[in-house]
Every structure is written in structure tokens, then in C-alpha cells.
Amino acid sequence: MEKYIFVLGRDGKLSLLELISFLEAREIKFKVEYHDNYNVVMSLDSFNFSIEELGGIIKIAKVISENEDNQEIEFELNNVDFDYGNKFKYSINGSEFLRDYFKERFKGEKVKALFKKDATRPSDSQKLDFEIIKVKNFTGKIIEVSNPEKYKKRDEKRPKFEGKKVISIRLAKILINISKARENILDPFCGIGTVLQESLLKNLDVYGLDIEVKDAEENLAWLKKEFKIEKKYELKKGDAKELSKYFTNVESVVTEPFMGPFVKERYSREDALKLKEELTSLYRDFFSELSKIVSGRVVFISPVFKVGKELIKIDMFEILRDTKFKAYNNKQIEIPVVYEVNRTRLIREIWVLESFK
Numbered sequence: 001m002e003k004y005i006f007v008l009g010r011d012g013k014l015s016l017l018e019l020i021s022f023l024e025a026r027e028i029k030f031k032v033e034y035h036d037n038y039n040v041v042m043s044l045d046s047f048n049f050s051i052e053e054l055g056g057i058i059k060i061a062k063v064i065s066e067n068e069d070n071q072e073i074e075f076e077l078n079n080v081d082f083d084y085g086n087k088f089k090y091s092i093n094g095s096e097f098l099r100d101y102f103k104e105r106f107k108g109e110k111v112k113a114l115f116k117k118d119a120t121r122p123s124d125s126q127k128l129d130f131e132i133i134k135v136k137n138f139t140g141k142i143i144e145v146s147n148p149e150k151y152k153k154r155d156e157k158r159p160k161f162e163g164k165k166v167i168s169i170r171l172a173k174i175l176i177n178i179s180k181a182r183e184n185i186l187d188p189f190c191g192i193g194t195v196l197q198e199s200l201l202k203n204l205d206v207y208g209l210d211i212e213v214k215d216a217e218e219n220l221a222w223l224k225k226e227f228k229i230e231k232k233y234e235l236k237k238g239d240a241k242e243l244s245k246y247f248t249n250v251e252s253v254v255t256e257p258f259m260g261p262f263v264k265e266r267y268s269r270e271d272a273l274k275l276k277e278e279l280t281s282l283y284r285d286f287f288s289e290l291s292k293i294v295s296g297r298v299v300f301i302s303p304v305f306k307v308g309k310e311l312i313k314i315d316m317f318e319i320l321r322d323t324k325f326k327a328y329n330n331k332q333i334e335i336p337v338v339y340e341v342n343r344t345r346l347i348r349e350i351w352v353l354e355s356f357k
Contacts, residue, residue: 178352
């Protein structure tokens with residue numbers, strides 16, 4: 001098994017959960033060697049995927065040394081042939097010793113190497129020809145870097161786009177990977193179709209339901225034409241509280257449900273409590289219906305309303321009590337995972353649910 005460093009996105013726990021789910025779904029054997037809020041080092045029995053398949057991973061590096069002793073690291077690196085040409089841009093992150101080592105090595109090899117000090121962002125790394133990172137005692141050479149610019153066309157250029165009202169393409173991709181879906185996905189609150197479009201791009205059949213599906217229809221028709229997609233999609237107009245009327249059997253569900261009207265001002269405590277009561281009723285009816293049709297994982301977003309310093313939450317454990325679902329259990333990640341975007345009035349709890357009946 002070879003070792004790799006995965007640099008996690010800004011939501012470290014969510015990115016780790018995505019990566020673990022992604023590997024499990026593909027039956028890739030792995031062992032977590034080390035992880036913190038920013039990186040995870042894993043041994044993999046195979047590496048047959050691309051960083052473009054993941055939403056929460058910024059960079060991937062292949063481990064070339066596992067030593068902490070600088071003399072041992074130097075000895076190992078001296079026996080590695082790096083293909084970086086005669087003129088290139090590079091960056092070294094996580095070790096002053098490695099910066100000095102490569103500076104002297106490049107000088108000795110008489111190559112023109114331009115050092116870039118800060119290359120933490122993917123956009124910076126994409127401009128480099130050679131990049132080394134060190135995490136704990138693991139030294140790695142960057143082999144893949146994510147490209148967020150590729151999301152822009154799918155996001156902003158689709159016919160219907162509401163940036164402040166829908167989940168991001170990046171988050172949708174993460175949640176789809178967490179679902180471990182292999183054949184199909186249902187989004188019963190599909191909105192403009194963000195989860196569905198990313199699922200189509202992952203070669204899954206998709207099903208969508210909402211009170212109004214016109215915007216989703218436009219976006220998915222555009223996506224199929226623009227990206228030459230052959231997988232099918234099916235949209236139905238209806239109420240998620242009557243889900244089993246429209247669908248009888250699906251593999252996985254990924255959804256951001258109705259979480260209340262979009263507001264520009266802060267929630268009052270009275271409004272937040274009233275909304276909590278309404279959503280609790282909606283979600284209870286929804287999960288009662290969902291129990292009848294889904295066989296695999298459910299990835300569900302539940303809102304937390306910020307009222308001053310108080311957090312008003314939906315009691316998901318109470319809602320799930322009389323259903324066939326339980327929270328996914330993982331030693332490294334506690335469910336729900338909290339997802340919060342800066343300066344928003346709403347916190348999202350991401351629930352990963354599995355059947356136990």
C-alpha cells in the first residue's frame with residue numbers, strides 16, 4: 001500500500017467524511033495514518049481516481065519520505081529523481097529544512113527555479129511546476145490540485161441560478177460522495193437542481209421532486225446538452241410529505257430541504273421558534289414517507305437558526321425515533337457535521353443516515 005496526503009478543504013470534518021465514504025463506495029482499502037483539521041494521510045491499496053471526483057479535497061500528494069530526522073530525509077530525497085525541467089516555479093510548505101534542501105539542490109543541479117512563498121490556495125498551486133508539502137513526519141510531492149474555476153460554468157452559466165438561496169456545487173458534490181450512491185439519487189426538495197446536475201455528472205440516474213420543477217428542468221436540459229450527458233433524469237411536481245405517491249424505490253437520497261423563507265434580516269426568537277415547529281412537522285412527515293422507498297444512505301441538511309448567541313435547532317433525534325433511520329457511526333467523525341458559511345444567519349447540520357430495520 002502506498003501513502004498519500006490529502007489536503008482538506010475549509011470544512012475539515014466534512015471533507016474527511018467525504019473521502020472515507022468515497023473510498024468505501026469504490027471498495028478501495030485504506031488506513032488512516034494521521035489526520036488533523038487540515039490534512040489526512042492515508043495508505044491506499046490503489047489510486048485509480050481523480051481529485052475532480054471529490055468536492056472537499058484541495059490537493060493530493062504522494063508520500064516520498066516518512067522520516068522526522070532531517071539527515072534521513074535528505075538521504076531519501078537524494079535518491080529520488082524529480083522531473084521538473086530546467087526552468088520552473090516551485091513551492092515548499094511545512095518545513096524550513098526542505099526549503100533549504102531544495103534551494104541547495106537546485107543550485108547544485110544548475111536549474112532555474114523560482115520560489116513561490118505562499119501556495120496554500122489551489123489557484124496558486126496551479127501556477128506551479130513543482131510542489132512539496134510536509135505533514136507531521138510525512139513528506140509528499142503534490143500530484144493533483146483541485147480547480148474551483150471549473151465549477152463556475154456549471155454554476156453561474158446555467159439558465160437558473162440563485163447564489164444566495166441554493167447550496168454550492170462544491171457542497172453538492174461532497175454530499176453525493178457521502179451518500180455512496182452507485183446507481184441513482186433522489187432529491188425530494190430539488191429546487192433548481194444543483195444536487196441532480198452533479199449526480200448526472202457522476203453518471204448516476206437522478207430523480208427530483210418539488211412543488212415547482214420548471215427551473216430544475218431548464219437547468220438539467222442545459223446540462224445534458226452542454227456536457228453531452230446520456231444518463232436519465234426524472235422530475236415530478238409534488239409534495240415531499242407524499243413522497244411514496246411519486247417514487248417507490250430509490251437507492252440514495254441527498255437533499256437540502258425547505259428550511260424556511262429566505263430572509264435578509266436576523267431571525268427574531270419568536271419567528272425562529274415558530275419556524276422550528278413548522279419544519280419539525282414537515283420533516284417528521286417526510287421521513288415517515290422516506291422510510292417506504294429508500295434502501296441506501298440518506299444525506300439530509302437540517303437548519304440551526306442563530307438568534308443572538310442562542311442556537312435554535314431542530315430535534316432530529318426525536319424526528320428519527322419512529323423511523324428506520326439512525327445516524328451513521330464513525331470513530332473519527334461525529335454526526336451531524338456542522339457546516340457554517342461566514343456571515344450567514346443559518347447554520348447547517350449535515351446528517352448521514354442509514355437504515356437499521
